[in-house]
Amino acid sequence: MTVFARVSAVGPQETRRPVETGRAGPTLRGVPASLGTSAGAAITICGLEKRFGDKVVLDKLDLTVPAGQFLAVVGRSGCGKSTLLRLLVGLDTPTAGTIDVSSSSVATQSRIVFQEPRLLPWETVEQNVSVGLGEGRLTPERREKVALALAEVGLKDRATEWPSVLSGGQKQRVALARALVSHPQLLALDEPLGALDALTRITMQGLIERVWFAQGMTTVLVTHDVSEAVALADRVIVLDAGRVTLDIDVKAPRPRERGSADLAALEGRLLDAIFGVADVVY
Amino acid sequence: MASWTSRFAPIVPFALPVGVIALWQLGATTGWISDRVLPAPVEVAQTAVRLTLSGELLGNAGVSALRAVSGLIVGGSIGFAMGLINGLSRVSERLTDTSLQMIRNIPNLALIPLVILWFGIGEEAKLFLVALGVLFPIYINTYLGVRTCDPQLVEMGRIYGMSRWTLFRRVILPGALPSIFVGLRSALGIMWLTLIVAETIAASSGLGHMAMEAREFMAIDIVVLAILIYALLGKLADVITRALERRMLAWHPAYQSR
Ligand SMILES: Nc1ncnc2c1ncn2[C@@H]1O[C@H](COP(=O)(O)OP(=O)(O)OP(=O)(O)O)[C@@H](O)[C@H]1O
Ligand SMILES: [Mg+2]
Numbered sequence: 001m002t003v004f005a006r007v008s009a010v011g012p013q014e015t016r017r018p019v020e021t022g023r024a025g026p027t028l029r030g031v032p033a034s035l036g037t038s039a040g041a042a043i044t045i046c047g048l049e050k051r052f053g054d055k056v057v058l059d060k061l062d063l064t065v066p067a068g069q070f071l072a073v074v075g076r077s078g079c080g081k082s083t084l085l086r087l088l089v090g091l092d093t094p095t096a097g098t099i100d101v102s103s104s105s106v107a108t109q110s111r112i113v114f115q116e117p118r119l120l121p122w123e124t125v126e127q128n129v130s131v132g133l134g135e136g137r138l139t140p141e142r143r144e145k146v147a148l149a150l151a152e153v154g155l156k157d158r159a160t161e162w163p164s165v166l167s168g169g170q171k172q173r174v175a176l177a178r179a180l181v182s183h184p185q186l187l188a189l190d191e192p193l194g195a196l197d198a199l200t201r202i203t204m205q206g207l208i209e210r211v212w213f214a215q216g217m218t219t220v221l222v223t224h225d226v227s228e229a230v231a232l233a234d235r236v237i238v239l240d241a242g243r244v245t246l247d248i249d250v251k252a253p254r255p256r257e258r259g260s261a262d263l264a265a266l267e268g269r270l271l272d273a274i275f276g277v278a279d280v281v282y
Numbered sequence: 283m284a285s286w287t288s289r290f291a292p293i294v295p296f297a298l299p300v301g302v303i304a305l306w307q308l309g310a311t312t313g314w315i316s317d318r319v320l321p322a323p324v325e326v327a328q329t330a331v332r333l334t335l336s337g338e339l340l341g342n343a344g345v346s347a348l349r350a351v352s353g354l355i356v357g358g359s360i361g362f363a364m365g366l367i368n369g370l371s372r373v374s375e376r377l378t379d380t381s382l383q384m385i386r387n388i389p390n391l392a393l394i395p396l397v398i399l400w401f402g403i404g405e406e407a408k409l410f411l412v413a414l415g416v417l418f419p420i421y422i423n424t425y426l427g428v429r430t431c432d433p434q435l436v437e438m439g440r441i442y443g444m445s446r447w448t449l450f451r452r453v454i455l456p457g458a459l460p461s462i463f464v465g466l467r468s469a470l471g472i473m474w475l476t477l478i479v480a481e482t483i484a485a486s487s488g489l490g491h492m493a494m495e496a497r498e499f500m501a502i503d504i505v506v507l508a509i510l511i512y513a514l515l516g517k518l519a520d521v522i523t524r525a526l527e528r529r530m531l532a533w534h535p536a537y538q539s540r
Contacts, residue, residue: 118437121534122533122534123456131438131442162538164535
């Protein structure tokens with residue numbers, strides 16, 4: 001928790017409302033001020049259905065996510081979390097129903113980060129991040145943007161290195177910088193920390209929270225880790241058999257205290273919803 | 283101990299060849315190796331000087347090298363292009379791959395009689411044989427390299443809106459490069475083999491021809507010299523490939539911190 005300053009910079013009374021835009025409010029430490037802010041996108045999903053053959057993965061799903069919200073999606077393996085995320089960023093098309101992702105900016109941009117960093121091993125860290133800016137040469141202007149994104153994930157001085165010399169967590173941070181460099185309005189994270197060790201995961205969670213706080217994009221985080229969901233998100237939904245079976249707001253103020261009683265209680269409710277009370281072995 | 287190792291490290295690979303040559307010289311001077319079997323290294327060196335001064339050696343080596351390189355360029359480009367096309371297009375692969383695999387199994391040297399009938403002993407014959415020989419290793423390895431490209435990276439490229447050309451240039455081709463280099467290395471071996479055999483059988487110039495002519499005059503020193511030069515040229519090609527690899531695969535963990 002080094003990146004997320006546990007100090008009075010963000011007091012409980014200053015807890016930011018997810019929906020607000022034009023964020024003049026509190027800031028967290030260590031965020032480059034020049035990064036600017038991009039408004040988040042609002043998501044409206046109506047009667048969404050996705051089938052692979054006769055297998056129904058998502059079943060008449062309805063979901064509304066206000067702009068700037070940090071939403072976590074949890075659920076058993078195979079319940080359709082990744083499928084939902086891929087539909088959200090337009091990597092797949094729904095069988096039925098509609099997904100609307102819109103923001104105040106002219107072209108709403110969605111980015112997705114996977115469990116694997118998916119970096120190009122033959123391009124330097126800097127070049128890899130520049131992939132996020134779309135086609136074109138690495139002009140000084142683009143370099144500047146890349147450097148800012150790298151600074152944001154704490155890898156400014158690794159710009160010219162090959163990905164193969166980075167650790168797993170650092171690679172994932174480069175992937176995050178690549179997703180963030182174009183200031184997307186929607187950031188989808190599909191178990192981005194799943195392959196990392198527990199300590200790195202905590203640092204990365206702080207980083208994700210800080211970046212979300214600074215940029216204000218709508219963030220949808222898919223995770224297996226219920227405590228991660230309640231630590232980071234404004235709202236957690238449980239997906240089961242292609243439907244939302246539980247939808248709870250996490251009202252705890254930020255920065256959140258890990259393992260506090262409130263969060264633990266929420267975790268318990270979520271686990272019950274995922275496994276069913278009867279399945280849990282005490 | 284460490285400094286000893288590092289000081290002598292560069293010359294270690296040459297210890298064996300130098301030792302063998304020294305033994306050979308010893309054997310020749312003591313009469314243990316008859317000069318009808320193997321002339322002394324000194325004699326071979328004298329021949330090398332003589333032939334260099336007369337221009338014969340460089341002329342023949344130059345002709346051979348030119349043939350090798352042009353065959354490699356022609357056959358290599360065709361193999362590379364076909365590997366890319368078949369790696370990227372299912373239609374083209376289904377259309378041509380089976381035929382290519384069939385042709386591949388014919389040793390290219392088996393075509394020498396046919397090639398002589400077609401082209402006589404002109405340059406076309408050598409170019410054709412070398413090109414045909416190097417085509418397949420480069421084709422197969424390029425094809426494999428493209429085919430085994432990481433689908434997750436390709437998906438990443440699509441997500442970030444890469445055009446087809448950019449996807450090819452930034453994702454598929456660099457990913458195929460290590461495999462393409464494997465192809466190039468085996469192509470180099472085939473290139474020399476094919477060329478030398480073709481030159482011994484059907485040529486009026488080149489190193490192979492020089493060796494063959496020398497055999498008729500029982501000039502064993504020239505034959506041995508020709509063989510040594512093959513070894514040097516092979517080593518040269520290898521050095522160039524390694525240098526290329528180190529440059530182009532600098533990102534690869536296998537080429538880092540060495
Ligand atoms: N392209 C596909 N073709 C066929 N079936 C698919 C495809 N993609 C996903 N599925 C199926 O859809 C279901 C949901 O998959 P999905 O990847 O969304 O699960 P998930 O919730 O992300 O699971 P996990 O937590 O293990 O990542 C699975 O049963 C899977 O087999
Ligand atoms: Mg998944």
